Amino acid sequence: MTQRWKNRPEGSNWGDFGPDDELGRLNLLTPERVKRAVGEVREGRTFCLSLPLDYPGGNLLNPRRHPPxxxxxxxxxxxxxxxxxxxxxxxxxxxxxxxxxxLHTQYSSQWDALSHVGALFDADGDGEAEVVYYNGWRGGEDVIGPANAHEHAESGACSPFEGVEAKRLGIDKMAAKVVQGRGVLVDLRHHLGDERTRVGYDTLMRVMEADGVSVEEGDLLCLHTGFADVILGMQRKPDLERLNRSCAALDGRDKRLQQWIADSGIACLIADNYAVEDYPSAPGEGRHAALPLHELCLFKLGIHLGELWYLSELAAWLRDNQRNRFFLTAPPLRLPGAVGSPAQPVATV
Structure with a gap:
């Protein structure tokens, strides 16, 4: 057990769960909190919270990701x-x-591992930024790129690069933990509709207050925007222009929102939209992250992100029954060394 950093990012929790931690806020899913979450099961009814794995269809949303x-x-x-x-x-x-x-592991409903997004950051305190991930794990040592990258670059080969591995922070660590806990749903779609809306702290608090939603430490926060419904309606032929105008997404540049996420104690942050946060994000200042909430959650706080889940049927049932909490079971595939995984989450109410 060694501390791999002299500097830790401002606002991060590096080291708080131990110098060699690879779970981040999943550590908050204690047996006591899982037992508390089971108490949300009253009807025994279940909801599938994933899209079919061949949605959204094509590769317009991300040219690097393709259907199975x-x-x-x-x-x-x-x-x-x-x-x-x-x-x-x-x-x-x-x-x-x-x-x-x-299978592209992050094509459809998915989990981001903590090895999915890192940052250039001076963790050594020597004035030079290096590639680091949550809790100071290192790019090139703990998250390993392809050994044949130079060979491919010279040959112009277009076959997949081999030899990639997240020796640390891989999605298999999340799978072994077994993600079970209390899900809490915020129904942004009900209040904001299907037009693209950048949601900051004030809007999120207003929606939560209107619906009586409260969040406690260790909760799995789910944001229903309706984006997955729009995708399903396109029948595997996504209209990128329309999708770029559709549904709510968090404003990752909102400092008050960032602080609330840090202070809330949520174990995971999940949405039915493409990236949880609005992308492209609002303009930043100086050198900054293109995906500020990914930086905050995956790199600084160890909060796994769930994306492109299907939440509409669950959201409708919860609203009809004046509830916003449920029991959530959502482990990823136990695929050693992967930086993401398809998700097959199940809500039980």
């Missing part, structure tokens, strides 16, 4: 689909189908 591609596995040189296991000496009746998937 499925393949049949191969048996004796043939596609292993509807394959009869029959030989003369063993007349079996079994018919087998078996497949594989090429």
């Amino acid at each position: 591609r499925r393949f049949a596995t191969v048996r004796e040189g043939k596609p292993n689909y509807n394959y009869p296991l029959t030989w003369e000496e063993a007349p079996f009746t079994d018919v087998i189908s078996d497949d594989a998937v090429l």
Whole structure:
């Protein structure tokens, strides 16, 4: 156990959960808080909070992320689909189908690992910024890029870079923790509609007060904007211009909002929109993060971000039943070394 930094970012909690911590605010999901969350189950009804994995469709939202591609596995040189296991000496009746998937881990409903976004920051106190992630874990040592990057750059190859690994802060650490706790939903769509609105502290507080929403330490905060509903209505053919005008997103530059997130004690921050925060964000000053809430949550505070979840059915039920809290189960895939993962969250009310 060694402290890897002399300077820690202003407003961060580096070291507060231990010098080698890789869970961040997930540490707040204690057995006592999980038991408290189970108390929100009164009806035994469940809600799927993920989009189908082939939504939004295409790659207009992010040109680097593509829909899943499925393949049949191969048996004796043939596609292993509807394959009869029959030989003369063993007349079996079994018919087998078996497949594989090429999956972009952050294409659809997803979790961001703490290794997803770091920063150039002078953690050594020597006047030079280095690539660091939450709690001072280092780019190139703990979050490793491809060994063949130079070779690919020279050859112009377009195949995927290999050898990438988050040895620390990988999504598998989140999966092993098992994300279960009390979800709290803020229904921004009900108050703001489907037009693009940049939500700062004042607006968020006004909506929460109107609906009687309170947030406590260790809660999993979910923001319903309706963006996922808009995507579903496009039937895998997203209209980028329309999406860029659609639904609420947090104003990541709002300092009061940033401070509230830090002070609230939330364990995770989740939304049904593309990035939780509005992007492109409002203009900043000097050298600054393009994604200020990603910097605050993933880099400084260890708050995992959930994006592109599907919250509309749950939001409608909660409003009809005058509730805003529920039991949330949402582990990612236990994929060692990955910096993100598809999410298959379930709300139980």
